[in-house]
Amino acid sequence: MIEVANATKTYGDTIVVRDVSLTIPRRGITSIIGPNGAGKSTLLSMISRLMPMSAGTVTVEGLDVTSTPSDVLAKRLSILRQDNRIASRLTVRDLVEFGRYPYSKGRLTVEDRDHASRAISFLGLELLADRFLDELSGGQRQRAYVAMVLCQDTDYVLFDEPLNNLDMKHAVGMMKLLRQAADALDKTIVLVLHDINFASCYSDYIVAMRDGTIVRHGTPDAIMTSAVIQEVYGMNVEVQEIRGRKISVYYM
Amino acid sequence: MRLLLTTTALIVLSLISLLIGASDLSLAGLVSGDEGQQATQILLVSRIPRTLSLILAGMAMAVAGTIMQMLTQNRFVEPSTAGTVESASLGLLIVTLLAPESPVVVKMVAAAACALAGTALFLRILRLIPLRSVLTVPLVGIMLGGVISAITTFFAYRFDLLQSLNAWTTGDFSGVLRGRYELLWVAFALMVLAYFAADRLTLAGMGRDFTTNLGLRYRSVVSLGLVIVAMVTATIVVTIGMLPFLGLIVPNVVSLMIGDNMRRSLPWIAALGAGLVLACDIIGRVVYYPYEVPIGTIMGIVGSGLFLILLLKGRERLA
Structure with missing residues (x-):
C-alpha cells in the first residue's frame, strides 16, 4: 500500500500539487489521469522520492520515502519517468542489468543475469539485447527502459507516460504487458496516462487530478462518465460501452 | 584478440619511447661495459621516468x-x-605567489582544491541554465575557463610568472626526470579508484x-567523480602541463568501439590514452630531431584532426 498524506509541491508562489492525500492499494493497476498541468507527474515523482515534497508524507509499505535509505527503497519501488534520454552508449543488456544494481551493487550473480534475461524476453527484446540504445527506435528504447525497471523486481512499479513514443500496436502491447505484470508477477503498478481510454480498459482503479488536487477516484466504471470527465477535463464527451469497457469518444 | 593487439602496440610504443632521444641509447649499448653503465644511468634517470609519466598521464x-x-x-x-x-x-599560481617554496605535494593539493571548486561551479552553472543543447555545455565550460584563465593571466603578468603559467598549460615531458614525476602515481591510484x-x-x-x-x-x-577529475587534472598540470583533446578523443573513440x-570500457580508455600520448611524444621527438616539439602542440594537431573525423563520422552515424 502506498499512502500519500497531505502532499504539497510549490514552486515559489505556484502550487503544483495541493494537499493531496491518497491511498494506492497493493496489487493491480492504478492510473492517474487529468489534463496537462494537473500535477500528475509531480505527484508520481514525489511518491518515488525523485522530487522532494514541500509538505506532506509518502509511505510505501510503511516506509517513509523521504527518510528510508534510498537503496532499501530501490528494492521496494521503481520508477520510470517520461522522456528518458540516456546519452551513454549502453547495450540493452547493460541497461537492463543495471536494474539489478540495488541487489548486486555492480557484481552480478547468475541469478541477477537470469532476472535480466527474463526481463529482456518479457519485453520481446531478445534480438536487440546486444544492440546499443542509440541504435534503437524510440519505441524499442522505451521497451528497454521498461525491461530495466521490471528487472529491478520491485513490488511497486511506477511509470510516467509509459506509452510515450509507442504506436497503436505497441501501446496496446505495452498495456497488456503491464496488465500481465500486475496479474502474473503480482506487481502494484501506478501509471500516469494521457489517454483515458487506456486507463479505462486496463486499470483497476483510476485517480483523476486537476489543478494539483484529486477531483475523483474510483473504479473505471465510476470515473468513466460524461459528468466526471466534464469535471476533470472541462470537456463534454460521450461515453460508450464497447465490449464491456467504457470508452469516451473525445476526438470530435 | 583486440586486447592482445593493443597490449603489443603499447609495449612497442613504450620501447620506442625508451630508445629515442638526444643521447644515443641502444639495447646493445645497455649490456656492454662502461658505455653500458652510462646508458643504464640515462635509462634510469631520464628515459624510464619519461616513458612512465607519458603512460600514466x-x-x-x-x-x-x-x-x-x-x-x-x-x-x-x-x-x-x-x-x-x-x-x-589558478590554484597553482596562487600557491606559487603566496608560498613559492612549498613542496610539490602542497602545490598539487592547492591546484586540486581550485580545480574542484572551478568544476563544481561549472556543474552548478549547467544546472541553472534551462534547456541546454548539446553544444552549450562545452561552450559554457570554455567561457568559464576563459574567465578563470583571464584572472590567472592578469596576476601572472603582474607578478612576472607568465612563463610558469605557460609551462602548466602546455604539456611538456622534456623536463621529466627521476624524482620529478612520481606524483603521477597519485593519478594512477585515482584511476584504480575510478575502476572500482x-x-x-x-x-x-x-x-x-x-541513479536515484x-x-x-x-x-x-x-562528488566522487569530481574529486577524481580535479585531482587527476591537478597532478597532471603540476607535473607535465595540460594535454589538450586527449580526454575528448579517447573516450569518444572507445565509446564508438565498445560503448560506455x-x-x-575503462581499461580500453586507459590503454588508448597511454598509446596516443606515447605516439604523439615520439612524433614530437622525431620530427625536429634532436630538438623537441612540445607534446601539447603535437596533441593539438593530431587531436583536432582526430576530433574532426570523429565529428563527421558521428554525423554519419546519426543520419
Whole structure:
C-alpha cells in the first residue's frame, strides 16, 4: 500500500500539487489521469522520492520515502519517468542489468543475469539485447527502459507516460504487458496516462487530478462518465460501452 | 584478440619511447661495459621516468575526460572544456605567489582544491541554465575557463610568472626526470579508484533520476567523480602541463568501439590514452630531431584532426 498524506509541491508562489492525500492499494493497476498541468507527474515523482515534497508524507509499505535509505527503497519501488534520454552508449543488456544494481551493487550473480534475461524476453527484446540504445527506435528504447525497471523486481512499479513514443500496436502491447505484470508477477503498478481510454480498459482503479488536487477516484466504471470527465477535463464527451469497457469518444 | 593487439602496440610504443632521444641509447649499448653503465644511468634517470609519466598521464587524462562526460552527460566535455584545467592553474599560481617554496605535494593539493571548486561551479552553472543543447555545455565550460584563465593571466603578468603559467598549460615531458614525476602515481591510484566506482559512474551517466531510482545518491557519485577529475587534472598540470583533446578523443573513440559501460570500457580508455600520448611524444621527438616539439602542440594537431573525423563520422552515424 502506498499512502500519500497531505502532499504539497510549490514552486515559489505556484502550487503544483495541493494537499493531496491518497491511498494506492497493493496489487493491480492504478492510473492517474487529468489534463496537462494537473500535477500528475509531480505527484508520481514525489511518491518515488525523485522530487522532494514541500509538505506532506509518502509511505510505501510503511516506509517513509523521504527518510528510508534510498537503496532499501530501490528494492521496494521503481520508477520510470517520461522522456528518458540516456546519452551513454549502453547495450540493452547493460541497461537492463543495471536494474539489478540495488541487489548486486555492480557484481552480478547468475541469478541477477537470469532476472535480466527474463526481463529482456518479457519485453520481446531478445534480438536487440546486444544492440546499443542509440541504435534503437524510440519505441524499442522505451521497451528497454521498461525491461530495466521490471528487472529491478520491485513490488511497486511506477511509470510516467509509459506509452510515450509507442504506436497503436505497441501501446496496446505495452498495456497488456503491464496488465500481465500486475496479474502474473503480482506487481502494484501506478501509471500516469494521457489517454483515458487506456486507463479505462486496463486499470483497476483510476485517480483523476486537476489543478494539483484529486477531483475523483474510483473504479473505471465510476470515473468513466460524461459528468466526471466534464469535471476533470472541462470537456463534454460521450461515453460508450464497447465490449464491456467504457470508452469516451473525445476526438470530435 | 583486440586486447592482445593493443597490449603489443603499447609495449612497442613504450620501447620506442625508451630508445629515442638526444643521447644515443641502444639495447646493445645497455649490456656492454662502461658505455653500458652510462646508458643504464640515462635509462634510469631520464628515459624510464619519461616513458612512465607519458603512460600514466595519458591514461589518467583519458579517464578523467570519460568521467567528466559521464557527470555532464555530454560527449564534448573534458577537463579543458569545463574550467577544470584553468582552475588548477589558478590554484597553482596562487600557491606559487603566496608560498613559492612549498613542496610539490602542497602545490598539487592547492591546484586540486581550485580545480574542484572551478568544476563544481561549472556543474552548478549547467544546472541553472534551462534547456541546454548539446553544444552549450562545452561552450559554457570554455567561457568559464576563459574567465578563470583571464584572472590567472592578469596576476601572472603582474607578478612576472607568465612563463610558469605557460609551462602548466602546455604539456611538456622534456623536463621529466627521476624524482620529478612520481606524483603521477597519485593519478594512477585515482584511476584504480575510478575502476572500482565504474558502475556508479556509469549510472551517474544515465542521469539523476535513474541513479536515484536504483538507490544511489546522485550527489555523492557526482562528488566522487569530481574529486577524481580535479585531482587527476591537478597532478597532471603540476607535473607535465595540460594535454589538450586527449580526454575528448579517447573516450569518444572507445565509446564508438565498445560503448560506455565503464566497467568494460575503462581499461580500453586507459590503454588508448597511454598509446596516443606515447605516439604523439615520439612524433614530437622525431620530427625536429634532436630538438623537441612540445607534446601539447603535437596533441593539438593530431587531436583536432582526430576530433574532426570523429565529428563527421558521428554525423554519419546519426543520419
